[in-house]
Amino acid sequence: MNLKKKISLLVASIMAATVFSAAQADQLDTVIKRGALNCGVVLDFPPMGYFDKDNKPAGFDVDYCNDLASALGVKAKILNLTWGDRIPSLVSGKTDVVVGSTSDTLERAKSVGFSYPYFVFKFQVFSKKGSNINKFDDLKNVKVGAALGTTYETEYLAYAKKKGWGKNNYTSFKSENDAYLGLYQGKVDAIISTNTNIATKLQTKEFKGYVAGPYVPNYDDVVGLIAKRSEVAWINYLNLFLIHQIRDGKMNERYNKHFGSDVPADLIQALRDNK
């Protein structure tokens, strides 16, 4: 075989490979054929995701993974992620979907595909009783911490910059748990977290002497499921799934289990409005 022939053979085989891969099944088909849903959850964020006392994944997000898997008729495989792992896990194909309280910013949507919102959080200050943090501006001369790479970190830093507070009072922690540990040890005077996580922590004996403070002003944290941006049909399915969670009463059931009450009407309304 001369060089020309070799090259044309190579080109032909590359083209053939491209055609075959273009005809490949999309994510929805892949999941159904595989018989398993690889579902990423941040298991460091109670009550959305955590390890229960038997060290098994549990939480609102984990239940959503299981609901999604049973809707698809497949088995759910829960993968534990950190906040920073969410995108790499999708890009590398380790997860099909991440149910990980991901704030749906337009900047992020350039990189990853978002479903409709499935939850709305408030960001809140958490500190020791008697620390006198009554409004968000009281954080001015207070040592504040939050988990690295979260939206509340971004929101706090933007607010601090706007007010000219500087970065010196701020510490970021690698994970949500480390932020609470840092507060507990007194490394920081206050942390910012979500209202749901704070409510859970307030029930533990370590945080008896602590109090949930003011909300981050003018900010609703609207979160969605994320998947590969190109998998439009798959995201379409996820959207319908979320609508059914509300319509079929599954969301209310899950909310009751993890928050001890019915879903507040304004949360349902917010999800419908933000859709």
Add this chain to the structure above:
Amino acid sequence: MEYEFHWNIVFDKLPQLLSGAFVTLHVSVLSMLIGIAIAVLLAIAKMSDSRLISLPATVWVEIARNTPALFQIYMAYFGLGAFGIHLSPYAAVLSALVFVNAGYLTETFRGGFLSIPKTQYSASKSLGMSSIQVYRYIILPQMFRRIYHPMTNQFVWSILMSSLGILVGMNELSGETQRLQSLSFRTLEFFIVAAVMYFLITKFVLFSASLVSQRLFRGDI
């Protein structure tokens, strides 16, 4: 590959990445210099005949060499925190890196010391030099010459391990990378650029070290 790379987002954030890179350079160079000073003392202590002096040095070296750096950084920050000793993230990472650097270099230096013939000690002594003078003028210059290259390996190690500063929220290159990627989710782009920066920092440090060595060790090696 179906992934589209978007590089402009990374280039916009280059100033923040560079400031992170500077912190990385800063903490690793400082941890190395302090580590070298401590390691010389530890190596001499470890070779001492008195167990009272050699034992603490041995314990230091054993702990530093046989536990993960990740664990040490975590202990320096949260471990000491449990006892009410609060180091800043920078101080925690610096002290952990100094601890490991000193531990590893002690063994390297000890090898260097042992490779210098004992007769040189006695010869210098017989010329009327004090112990300090013997080390200062005879032993240390030769020792550093011999272990120079293994020592630069440790240098590279501390630059790369400073990335574990992310564990305790230090704003070094990895921490900045992680924060910036979370804004846009352009994870791969930011990580690739950070890797290139680590490579350049390492090359820069090795190059500077070789310039220093040419000046220090003129005429031999």
